[in-house]
Amino acid sequence: MRLLLLPDIEESESFLERVFIMTWLNESRREIKKEESVKNVSQLCNILQLAKMEIQNTSPLKDLQEVKVKLTSEIAFSVFMLCKHFREMKQMEELSLLLSIVTVVGYSDTANTFQSVLDYPEIIFFHDELNKAMEKYSSLRRESILKSQAFVIITGITVTNRLTRVTPEVKKKRLSFLESNLKDVLLEDIGNLLQEFSEGLIVWNKLEDQLHSIMNGTYQKNTKDESAEYVKTKLGTVLKRRPRSKSERNESEPVMPPLTDSPCCNVIERLQLKPFFPKKLTMSDVLLIDKFSLYESQPSSDHDIPFCFLQKLLMIDYKARQIVFKTTNAETESSESNVQTTNAISLEDFLGATDIFNDNTDCSVKPASLHFMDVQMAVYHCSDMFLWQYITSKLSICQFALPLLVPNPSTTKIELPIWSFRPLKRSWKCADTLSNQSAPLKSFTANICSTPVPMVTFMRFGRCTSSKSQIMNGLLNHQKHDTFYHRDCKGSSNESLLMDGVVEISWYCPAGNKDDQFNECIAFTNLRGDARKHDKQVQFLLETSSINVVVLMEDYLDSIGKEILTQLVQSPNPLICLYADKTNLAKGNHKTKVKLALRNRNQSELI
Template sequence: MKMEPYENKTLTLQDFLQIDQECLQRMEDWQKESAAWNFIHKVIALNGTARSIVTKSEDENEDLQDHTDDNAVHILDVLCFVLHRCDNFLQQEIILKMSMCQFAVPLLLPDVDGPGCTFMLWGMRDIVKRWRPQSLAETKGFTQAHLVQISMPTFSFVRLGESKLSKSTILNQVLSPAQHTYEFFVHNNMEGADVTREISEGLTEISWYFPAGKGNSDIFSEPAAFANLHGNMEDNLMQFAFLTQISSAVFIFVENIDQPIYDFLSQYKNSKTTFVIIVKANSKIDKSTNLNNVTVLQFKSKTSEAIITKKIRATAVDFIKKECNFLKLEDMAEIASKLGISVDENGIECQNAKADAEAIAEEIKDVAQYKKTTMKLQGNLWKNLAKLEKEMCQMKKQGDKNGEHYKVELQNQRVENRTQQYQCEMPNGISKFIDSIKKRNHTENHYFLKWLRFYLDLSAMNNLSALQTEYKQMTSSHSMTQLSELDQKISDSSLGIEHFLRELGQFYEAEHFMLKEENAKKRKFAQLPTYAADLLLRGFPLELIDGDASNIPLQWLQDVLHELDNKTGKCCRMGVITVLGVQSTGKSTLLNTMFGLQFPVSSGRCTRGAFMTLMKVRENFQGELGCEFILVIDTEGLRAPELTSLENSNEHDNELATLARIRGEFARFAGVKKKKFSKKVAGVKNGRRRQKRAPASEKGAPASKTGAGVKNETPAPFREFFAISRISREIREFFGEAKRRKFAHHYGSSHPYKEYRTIYPNWDILPDPNIEASDYWKYVLKEFNEHFAEEYEARPGEYPKEWNTITKAQAEKCLNTAFGMK
């Protein structure tokens, strides 16, 4: 399990999230020699074959007979090895992705240098589950919560000595529907699991069942957890003792029942847990015992696994009905500590960060009221300022007023708004946030932001749940006033780290506006862009466009990016990827899954805006990509049903989509498979047509791409196309004039054709791939191919040889036909 070049260092999340040449290869073609590398890369990519550890042989022609078990490694050994080499944040990412792959995840991770183990609470803290209990089956509602805070019964499966039954195989069947068995837990018949375990003895895995509200199709009517101890429980007494305290029932697989087994279990006679002994034997066995908490399930040797599975399920259902020993994972951590089991969250840095995050979160009783009192600058003052700045550009309400006088009037109002912002005292919550992000080292800072996001998501879930239920129940009989008020409540009840950073940006901009450079020494918030740049480099998203106010904090972003450039030694060239789509279509989930990003998801918030985050390009790949970073822009809140009745909702959506899209080299659209919403998405994207100054998207964002969306739990892949006729016409007009091109938007000024490189410095036009290119397009490409490549420092484009036969006369005829010229 070689880990070059990280043999002697702790692995971090950033080590695996950099863009390199291997990202362009198909996963099945990418096989490193190390089983550990294969596992990490595949599981982070949500590849279902991650637990298949076949590696590339040094001699590809080596005979299969030459392979020996001496070179084989158990997949659970790989898992334990990897987790011990990772820091807590990479562990958390791996466990989250394992859960998304429907793999059982580590509950107790055995130490490599002793008999102890670690309870992986932090590793599971990012997991969020959604399910539909029977009580919500009729209303089609659902319940969503952080896994670590869900109270449920736990059923543990252990082995004492040897057993003819495969414990893990039976457990997989218990959790799977009748039609198909899923491999939640690793079992002996799996590839990579038929060799001796070396370091994973005592590993305890856990998986969960969550009902879908489908009546008889649900295996269990309520959530339930299932733990699986790998190895003989007599050799792992610490793990077994823990399981006896957290389980509603412990199922013990044995070869035969004798008095020593009863003597062993008598040590736990005061336990509230019931022990269910499972034995497969034809001969009569001694079931007599004075232990009240022991039950025996005996099966004949020829009994099928299906019958055994059915009986175990029925037994578990009975315990669920009795509501025996329902616990949260957070409760289990306390039990683990009392037993001498270490807990991954109990480190000093993690606990210090948690305490500071709690100090902020405990002040949030009502989210809407908290935002009104703590985040005043991004409220009406910021929204009014946005309207003033737009009016200064558009002059829509000038009427009969003198243009210059009207502009001065608007400027005075703008100064007044900024003055009011500047005079606001910084609230305690914002002050605590600044203190927390500036005083910490990298690790503790990361912990703080993760903890704060956890608590804010928790507040959002609690506040939004009732409002969204009320929204769903609202019918057409309700007045638009009521609907609008509820929309506003939902919007006001959204709270995330982005709101804290937005408030910092407004404090910074107000101070910068009032004091300017000549009073730089008096500025208190001059270091804020430095902190924001640090967060960007660590992978946390930063708000690019405030969708509520439909405005961009230009000075704040400019100085943040300036600090980013300084911190990277002026090596900060960026490629841009933009993702557009309606609310709740899985855009953020897709980005987080593909690139390991940290856009907020699954919290039910209805934040509107565009957020950007950075991905680093590995040094050996920067020359080929032409940049050091990839900037990913994610849009939030477009066409959100809960926000549609807010003032200027459609206008804000169009502005957001238009501005976000023109910044991207690559645009991906995602939506839901409903005609009503599809039309609305098309309307948003067609807002692009109103960008008169740019006849084509900067750096050639493709006008047509395939997207996939997810609505709640149900994937809904679909295809949408952006109408490009207007763009194509503007491009042809631009090239059509022989010498010069006039633009009304530039106050009648003319631009020589040869100067297009300075007018549109990043212009790169991609034709619609769904139609046949005209002779005009073919002629333009072949004639100017080398020139374009030289101007934009790119490789010349490839085109069919027959295009060389197209003459200028044919191209002009095509162009004249297109414009109806004579």
């Protein structure tokens, strides 16, 4: 039956039920065995290459027709399987490109077969065109999605085997097919371009030129050539808007008060970050190639400091906080001009030199140096959520403490940027049961944001001679790295303006070694500033901490300090009081409430 029907079907294009009969003939050729699945274009191209070779090696004319029928059936099934795979994987661009090319040689996507038996030239065209198109598509896809989609559309409407001309009617049908196939993945620029042409008479040459310019990277949006109806609609929307009254504002969308004459305002203005406040600094403002990313450079002015810090941090430089301010030649010459070069000087002149000023001496007061943590917190207040999450991951890799509670400089609220901790993971080794330390070690890797671990909180009353941040660094890493920034760090100054009331957090993760300070993962929090002035932060830490450590001097133990200490003493959690002004203290009789003297005490002995 097949040999009787095939010659007539081949000769007559108007043969009744031609597609149905071809489908039946192809199905009858398939064997019942499970076919090998085709899941990429290279597999299909291999099948087409083998088909070309098989036709070339078949000599008798009678056998050649049988081979063509068999190969047509195999190629049709391979195309069907690949289209099915593309649909399952939502690869609509690749699917559209494949169907645009295979339709030229007579493939029907509805019947999943070819309308006629494939001949050698058609197989050559299908193989070469598919190979070339997919290679070009992959290259453009690596550059941008916009270019790859433009290529898919222009290929879809212009591809031909050079034996037939693509008429405007055919192009319109092809474009309609492509828009239907790509409607869920089409980018806005491509969609607007196609809509602009579809609203009126399509000038195909102009459309093809626009698509070519997108592929070449020379495309410019035509903002002037908009329809009158579109402009009228937009104007109507704008005219209907009116400013909302205070009663109409949603409480969930508070308006950020403007910066006033506050310490935060002074720091942000000095760093020239005011255009980015609040939360307006984005990834595109930071991920730039500048002098700090190209070569080793130090800032020469205040406004260079934040971006120099960010560039070093994004390169995972653990010395990112050790930024040296580079003075200008004029400042150096000015300071050197006041230095006497004579060797002869009396003791009275030497001792009294600080009180003697000449008329030409520059006695102007230089602006106070910036505390480096003020720079980091200024960046925090100016960064949007996505940028700060990115910065947090870099701070974590560099083993720096992270802000946990941050007072908002414009309001009285306390921010908890826990969302920025979501990508952070930690690994540690410890015994599965803490009661049995001889048990084999077990490795843990977890998202630190959602893993419950004990928390040790450090706070201080007033100004103390001992640095609690240095004590914490000794516990975390034996002072090998400044996880918590302290008074002796490079770039530190007497007063920090933006760190007051900030709570920082870091984690100790044991490695399973004998010299581990602790046998489990522990979080350490550090309340910056005088705890007596930050009641909200203290109450939060009292509810969440497992152990509380207070560094104090007896002179600062006023009524507020005693009230906080009363809560700590009455809490079931252990309490350690470190007296910075005491040399000796009487040993108490309570196991979980301990007092220790810090004055003249070796820190290694304390730790």
